[in-house]
Amino acid sequence: MDFNVDDRLHGDLAIVTVTGDIDVFSSPHLRETLLDLIEGGGLHLLVDLSAVEFLDSTGLGVLVGIFHRLRSRDGSMAFVSTDDRVRRIFHVTQLTKIFTIYASMDEALQAHAADSHATP
Numbered sequence: 001m002d003f004n005v006d007d008r009l010h011g012d013l014a015i016v017t018v019t020g021d022i023d024v025f026s027s028p029h030l031r032e033t034l035l036d037l038i039e040g041g042g043l044h045l046l047v048d049l050s051a052v053e054f055l056d057s058t059g060l061g062v063l064v065g066i067f068h069r070l071r072s073r074d075g076s077m078a079f080v081s082t083d084d085r086v087r088r089i090f091h092v093t094q095l096t097k098i099f100t101i102y103a104s105m106d107e108a109l110q111a112h113a114a115d116s117h118a119t120p
Contacts, residue, residue, distance in 0.1 A: 005033045013112055014042035015105075019051040021058030031062045038066070043075030046108050048084045055089050067098065081107050 003020035014037045022030060037045060047063070049055070067077050078100040081087050090096050102108035 005030055013044045013046055015046045017048040021054040022052055023056045024058045029059040029064045034066045043073055045077040048080045050080055051088055052086055053083055055086050078108060080105050
């Protein structure tokens, strides 16, 4: 499967859609895209992993690194994942303790809207 990263703005939220495997070969491209978004002022990221079937340790390292960078800037990062294999990787690595993972894009957008309205 070809790897692709697409991003778009949805209000104050940058939605990043990833297609293909996130591995040692594709991780640098993902890191560069996410860093560009952060440097451009995107402090709230929603990364859609619904079309990702494989995620290796290099990819996990990129996601954790970006997560920490955002937290240091009072930003946020959440995920949408419908693939059981990817969700299992997050569970086995215990990243479900730090990452918010939604089952659908609708659920993620509703949660973001609720959080945005709750913030003064």
